[in-house]
Amino acid sequence: MSYSVKVLDHYENPRNVGSFGKEEEGVATGMVGAPACGDVMKLQIKVGKGGVIEDAKFKTYGCGSAIASSSLVTEWVKGKTIDQALDIKNTQIADELALPPVKIHCSILAEDAIKAAVADYKKKHGEPVPA
Amino acid sequence: MLKLPIYLDYSATTPVDPRVAEKMIPYLFEKFGNAASRSHSFGWEAEAAVEEARAEVARLVNADPKEIVWTSGATESNNLALKGAAHFYSGKGKHLVTVKTEHKAILDTCRELERQGFEVSYLDVRNDGLLDLEVFKAALRPDTIVASVMFVNNEIGVIQPISEIGEICRSRGIMFHVDAAQATGKVAIDLATLKVDLMSFSAHKTYGPKGIGALYVRRKPRVRLNAQMHGGGHERGFRSGTLATHQIVGMGEAFRLARLEMGAENERIRMLRDRLLKGLSDIEHVYVNGDMERRVPHNLNISFAYVEGESLLMAIKDLAVSSGSACTSASLEPSYVLRALGRDDELAHSSIRFTLGRFTSVEDIDYAIKLLHDKIGRLRELSPLWEMVQDGVDLSTVQWAAH
């Protein structure tokens, strides 16, 4: 399996690895995948005023492409509103990282992680109040 | 000086021993005759070399040279043994017995026989990877004609009770085939005492070249086979096709060296393997796959829990090793061998097979230990599963959002 330069970069230097404290204000978590399938992604977003994602962190159990996909979306969601974040599509992730066809599922999982995190936020906080 | 990546995948293939290569080269150059040419010295020279090699292969396993049939490799030997015996003895019955942890060359051949109307029982192994003799006995039927059990497993290195299985088969008149591709040079094989009827060998797992193997076909009591490749009637009709002299010479020399050196070599390799195991055993949540006692000294198969296999391989790319999952077109498939041991998919996915060999050094092992410590730590820092376990979550109670 040969990886693209961008996948290798995110794999070697993953951005925003970690977890927020459970009690932190505005934190929501999306956990997708299953160990038996070979990948589990945990994406956390910290949402501030006006529904803007101020920070994001991830932890991923999975292949290099899964790690890179989740690392990439932590960069991409920052500064976006949660609704804008929902517009991130797996195809964009796959294109950016030049994922081969067998690794497309990693980008789908990353998209799902965003959706799960946003859903968690909405469940906890309701729809954000527009600024 | 360390040469990276460090090769720890001797069960996939071994380097050709330089002494073997040296012996092969003249047969790729001036001694290029066709061993079937009976009319000139080029042919006789090739034939003499082929027979000398045949004697060496026979000597390693204490067989008669006339019992050794050259093939292109263990996969072909396995095909010839199973299909050849099943077809020849199909008048007596149509049932075969094998084990779920066999190599694909056996399992795929059995599937083919099933399509041809044979019936195959695939036996489970115990959690330690070994075949339970009671399970084996219970699977035998009056119409069982062939049983096939590998000597040494390629993934976990466990040694099956071949001697006992042979006794059971002989007493019931069942042809017993053993895939010994991973056994030569690692365990002593004495075909004068083992009640084995057919045994497959490979050169490239024992420091010989690729593209050559052999099938042992017992003469007393005589074993019959239907040939699978027809033509000029080479190899007493068992296998037609021009003999690749240089490869045969290489296999002969490789097996000669194995016979002379395996005693000392295995002790050295055992020391290295134990050093590796000891070096890794202070990492939390590591599990050895397969029995450690009835196992060749070359193999260590370990699962590193909460770390995904492919990212682990990527992290330790300075080590040339195999993982417990095969990347197929769409998804990762956990090793069917580890599954047969009852390992769950996660542990199968996160397993690494280290196989050591003739050219592995202490420095190689120490480098591997240090690298694994670093990388396992890093990947666990990245792993949400590890975090949950640290927080005291029992992962088996988690409802995963399957995808």
Added chain:
Amino acid sequence: MFAPVYLDHNASTPPDPAVLEAMLPYLSGRFGNASSRHEYGRAARRAIDEARDQVAAAVGAHASEVVFTSGGSEANNLFIKGAAVCLKPGLLAVSAIEHPCVIKPAEQLCKHGWTLEKLTVDASGRVDIGNFAAIMARKPKIVSVMLANNETGVLQDLESLAEYARMAGAWFHTDAVQAVGKLAVDFRRLNAAGVHALTLSAHKIGGPKGAAALVLDKRVELEPLIAGGGHERGLRSGTENVAAIVGFGVACTLAAERQATLAKPLLEMRRRLEAGLTGLGATLFGQAAERLPNTVYFSFPELDGETLVGYLDRAGYAVASGAACSSANPEPSHVLRAMGVDPGLARGAVRVSLGGGNSGEQVAGFLKTLQATVAGLQRLTAMTA
């Protein structure tokens, strides 16, 4: 040291030094298993891919049409038996002069409900077109006719034959192990004419023993002969013989490059040989047909071929009596029998097959030695008669 002159290139050829050089790294440092995912394995995989391109290019095929096997015999068995398993049993037809590794698997199929017709040849060794057309009218499902015969060197007009086979709807295979390197062989062109598969072998063209290929039109459905792991698109399992495959690739490139320039000197040597043999009173087989530029097959009345080649070997010339693979068989050549050659004359058959390394001087020396040997043997025969 005394080195005999090698005149048996149809049995096997000396590997070219460039072939050996290309192979050596794969017998030392580059030893990976091509199925392994680490760098050792990927290096092996790249080498196989490159060799596949080289083999394909040499015979005008696409790389994806090349299936590597352990030898020509295996490739022929793979086609005959592998294609038959995927079809309902019916009629199959192979020429009477095929190598045993085509005839024997075809005969095996008769145990599984198939009917075998052996296509007859004329006195010059060419497939009898009338007989061929008549058999094709019976709609065989599998047909195999070799491009060049290993004993006589006689060539078949495959494109004409394929035309009939195509109308019959048959899968048409040709064993081209003796033709590649000695003639320009273009699978695309043959394929367009209706040839679906072609066998070539490394050790017949200056490559190593242990590697060969079946070039296969992908429309043909085949069952593998060897199962287990799914190598070679599932058509041939087993760890690839990387070194031999690399050698095969280089040998193919060299053979294709040299074929055109080599044909003329080979043909000149062959003609010189034939003129000399005729002068000595030998009967030449296949004279009326187009033949390989390197092969001469002849017989001296009253002289046993085995005996003659034995004497020639002691005098320093390595030649063959009948085909190498069936040399253990005391029966006269099935090829000559099919050509209607008198059995007594057939028993005297001797084959000289030249290679690029042979010279005009060697041919002259051979003729001189042959003349003395034949004269001596004839005196002996006359005395014992």
